[in-house]
Amino acid sequence: MDVLSLFGLLLGIAAILVGQYLEGGSLGTLLNGPAVLIVLGGTFGAVMLQSPLRTFLRGMRMSAWIFFPPRLQTESAIEKLVSWSNIARKEGLLGLENVEEHEVDPFTRKGLQLLVDGSEPDNIRNIMEVEITTKEHHDLSAARIFESMGGYSPTIGIIGAVLGLIQVMGNLSDPSKLGSGIAVAFVATIYGVGVANLIFLPIANKLKNIIHLQVRHREMVVEGVISIAEGENPRNIETKLLGFIR
DSSP states (O other): OOHHHHHHHHHHHHHHHHHHHHTTOOGGGGOOHHHHIIIIIHHHHHHHHHSOHHHHHHHHHHGGGGTSOOOOOHHHHHHHHHHHHHHHHHHOGGGGHHHHHHOOOHHHHHHHHHHHTTOOHHHHHHHHHHHHHHHHHHHHHHHHHHHHHHHHHHHHHHHHHHHHHHHHHHTTTOGGGHHHHHHHHHHHHHHHHHHIIIIIHHHHHHHHHHHHHHHHHHHHHHHHHHHHHTTOOHHHHHHHHHTTOO
């Protein structure tokens, strides 16, 4: 679990609540059901309207990466690639056939399969880079959903504020209804700006960083596979691949 993400989220929310309390305000004034409905409902509705269903669902699934990011065992992958290069030098590329069957990572397994099939290094690079680029494109499109939410929610919050003021203006003759209208007006604005800058935009940036790390990991795998195909010395392969994590 990514403890830093959890701590950052709790710290950001706590800072606002404690600041509200220290200024003499009641924490209960920040709890407003209609404001939540307006901001979150309007934001998700706008994003659903702009996004293809597959991209939206992909983004919702990827949101779990904030607390449980995919584990990239880069050092372990380097060790495996170096050991495979030793096998290839001793037994030839066909010696990797048994290794391919037991490889868990689909991307790495594809590289091994191309090696065993005797594909040329340039062909291996082209095939694997296409997969890297395609997956990166899909993942970034999904991450931008939260970026869009961060753009829409402050505006939706302003809409909530205007709705609250309309209620206030329509009930000037009834003072008992003024308080709730004013509360919706200001709280909706806080919600809109708050969720954008404390939740949606940080999630988008965190996902982009995770995607970047995944791309670097796959690029390292490609370099390792190509080096094996070209018959490079295992020690040189290890030195080259360690450059990806230093």
